[in-house]
Amino acid sequence: MSLSNILFDYKHIWHPYSSMTKPLPCYSIISAKGVYLTLENGKKLIDGMSSWWSAIHGYNHPLLNRALKKQIKNMSHIMFGGITHSPAISLCQKLIKLTPSKLDCIFLSDSGSISIEVAMKMIIQYWNSLGQNRKKFLTIFNGYHGDTFGAMSISDPNNSMHKIYNNVLPKNFFAESPQSSFHSSWNENDLISFKKLIEKNELKIAGVILEPIVQGVGGMRFYHPIYLQKIKKLCDNHNIPLIFDEIATGFGRTGKFFAFEHANVVPDILCLGKAMTGGTMTLAATLTSRKIANQISNSKVGCFMHGPTYMGNPLACAVANANIKILQNNEWKKQVLKIEKQLYKNLFPLRKHFRVINIRVLGAIGVVECTQLINIACMQKFFVDNGVWIRPFKQLIYIVPPYIISSRALKKITDVITEALNYKILFI
Incomplete structure (x- = not known):
């Protein structure tokens, strides 16, 4: 240079x-x-x-490069509004097979942070369609979910790079993060803070969002799988949707294909990104249940109000398909x-x-x-x-x-x- x-x-x-x-x-x-x-x-x-x-x-990687070259001969991009294409269909078919059967509706976007925004908007619109004005999210300290505004609002407000935006971000609920590490014994006291918040604010909370097992930029902490099991049970008892942010941990990084598999629990919404294309292009996905998707779709608004320009980008979808094929060799x-x-x-x-x-x-x-x-x-x-x-x-x-x-x-x-x-x- x-x-x-x-x-x-x-x-x-x-x-x-x-x-x-x-x-x-x-x-x-x-x-x-x-x-x-x-x-x-x-x-x-x-x-x-x-x-x-x-x-x-x-x-x-030769297989990823080959997928890109093959796809670019046909088209590198086409709008996803009113149009579909094979790379996106094939990718979504693969994602549905790889994830729990409950998660069978997929919204594609172009970055992990946006997939979080999509999840948050889904949950807010879900409650709105039920006639409930729920706007708050419950999460834990030491978390990180991205740099866009919604994602920043659910990242640690004190121990993160987002502290300077606290006076303009939406205020959400933060429970103490679990102290029981992945490899230590489980301490039931880890649940006290979260339990109090969810019980006190049940009708205000739209959703719970967590990075399963691994808290990334918030401190690279690995917490106990039982914590996720307990949180899932509390969410079910209070009828509050659970969102997992697997943007960093998905596709094998923790030793399981998805980190939530360590706890054997299933979220209501799952956010994926980063490794989905094997690091070649930007692509993300937000997967949700038919229950949430149908409730939003059958509401007065009649559709989900989000549509990124590069949603379902054919080039990114094609290389994501090749990436998953490599992973499926195990x-x-x-x-x-x-x-x-x-x-x-x-x-x-x-x-x-x-x-x-x-x-x-x-x-x-x-x-x-x-x-x-x-x-x-x-x-x-x-x-x-x-x-x-x-x-x-x-x-x-x-x-x-x-x-x-x-x-x-x-x-x-x-x-x-x-x-x-x-x-x-x-x-x-």
Whole structure:
């Protein structure tokens, strides 16, 4: 990349969660293949992030590329209003087979955050069609559901990047997040806060929304499956729909195809995204029950009031079909289990390190929670200099590598993380 282009990027392009006056350093990638990202100087970085959870099969996968090339010869996009097409139909058929039978109505959109907005609008319109003015949602602290307004309103109001918007966001109900971790024993006290809120505000609550098992950007916490079972029972008892946000965890990341399978519960609405296309294009889906869909459709309004321009994009649907076909070969189960075992082996010894509070592993997710805030720019540079790509935040170094990563490449990532903990300059 020329110096002029670097300066242009620095001066004019606003990158995610960064500043225009003091931007974080950006590294120019010219190609990606398998688990490797190639810098302009030819240096290769092992990708530990799967492009924010999405590139589960790595980059430039031949089957995904083939699906894109085949579809683009026919059409890359067509409006979904009044028109349908085979890639979308095929994808929805696959999603219905992969998910619980109760979830048989699908609304396609173009990003995970929008799938959350769709779910929230569905629930509000559902209650409106029943003559009830329910507008509030109940969730738990330490959650994250996206950066659009509705999604921000159900993300942690205090412990998130959205705190500055609190005075303009809709006010929702937040219960204490469960303290029983995935691998610990269940503590019934974890339910007290949630139970009180749902009982006190039953007629105000439109829906309950949770990230099942794994709380992502809110702290990379893994909570006990029994919590989901108890929440589902409370929702059923109070006739309140339950929404699961599986945008990050869906398609195998936690060792189950969907994280809610760890608890053997079924939501009323399910939001999917990220890995649905194998990290090639943006696509999301909101699945709901026939009961909710029919109630909305038979109301005075007569339809669901939402319609993204790129809804059901044929190119994205085609590559999502190819991605699911790869997953249906079931290699992902062995791959994720192998990653999990190696993360236990390589990361758990770090529990004794003086800069480590906790080590967490679940499926193909590894988390190192540090005692100090991380100097993001310095640590990012350290990782790049040592041949790996990891994007830490706050006090967390976490990795969500592509499922295809080799043992050698994964060990390189964990070795570099181990080394990084020894440098004071990388922390604040």
